[in-house]
Amino acid sequence: LTPSRARLPYPPPPFPTCCRPSSAAAAHAAHPLPRRGSPRLLAVRAMASGNPYAAELAAAKKAVTLAARLCQAVQQDIVHSGIQSKADKSPVTVADYGSQILVSLVLKMEVSTGPFSLVAEEDSEELRKDGAEEILEEITDLVNETISDTGSYNISFTKEGILSAIDDGKSKGGPSGRHWVLDTIDGTKGFLRGDQYAVALALLDEGKVVLGVLACPNLPLSSISNQNGSSSGDQVGALFSATIGCGAEVESLDGSPPQNVCSIDNPVNASFFESYESAHSMHDLTGSIAEVHKTPPVRIDSQAKYGALARGDGAIYLRFPHKGYKEKIWDHAAGSIVVTESGGIVTDAAGNDLDFSKGRFLDLDTGVIATNKQLMPSLLKAVQDAIKEKNQAASLL
Ligand SMILES: Nc1ncnc2c1ncn2[C@@H]1O[C@H](COP(=O)(O)OS(=O)(=O)O)[C@@H](OP(=O)(O)O)[C@H]1O
């Protein structure tokens, strides 16, 4: 993140027709900071690094790091004000919008190739309604403060700029083309509690996840194995990243050099992860599987579970939503590639790969299972047996 100079309004005001500059100058004014090179140069740079998505990866890391900075500031306010015990969720709303605007800004500034498509939860409809002025003002201030404090860009959003940035590239994803997939704050309940959450960003190319980054501001950098989300190490803030065919890395969110993520090779009795919230995953079902595997659960919020699994803190992640819940692609896209590029496997409860090409939802069978290649066959059998038993018990009622 580079130091800022005088800040320009964003988006820039339109030029009066009488003095409209040349198209090259207009392009420069629209993007006051130096842009990346031509697509051809980008391709050469990417090939030199051996990663065909090198430019996108760098942009994605920068985007989630900046968004995480904004979320950290809001979470600190929430924890200090004790708001998490009340029904007032507006700070989360402000952070959700703020995170989306910053990610979208960075991607548009740093990745210049092709149309911009973003699959994410927020749009501007609610913010355009009467009574939303105050929250819009808060979002605008917070976004501008984050940009200015980090010195990341030389711009300042107007309120109208904020509204149009939220809708920029709004998309439902799908099987063709490139789509960014964002979870602005994954693990909202953990965020409110002052616990784990993640900013999760992935890139789909022709329906496949080709890149994923997970910023986990509260995840310890050392292993959390058997510690329910905490570790004895002091340093927190982990940034996981992975590109298809290139492996996964973990580094500290404040910029220490990346390390390769260990491949998953923990023994059968290593701990396993599941959702903190029992409303999000059936703890009774995972409990019966854990008995087979002699593994106690570690309950942490968000896709931080995928990151922790990828670096070998545990060997299994099980997630069994209650009947009728449809999993969204942004809850799994980034996390799943971090695990698969670390040598793990992520499937549904039928053993099928997750299919991210069907739009905003995953079309999957009963649940998500992530583990290493050695454990998957026996785990899948344990899961299917446990589901069968649960269904039989339910049919007897
Ligand atoms: N009923 C139900 N069943 C299953 N899943 C649900 C349900 N409700 C929500 N969600 C989604 O769960 C996301 C949070 O992820 P986790 O369940 O891993 O984290 S947590 O332990 O619940 O905090 C959470 O992501 P965020 O909304 O981004 O926090 C939701 O997308």
Ligand SMILES: [Mg+2]
């Ligand atoms: Mg989520």
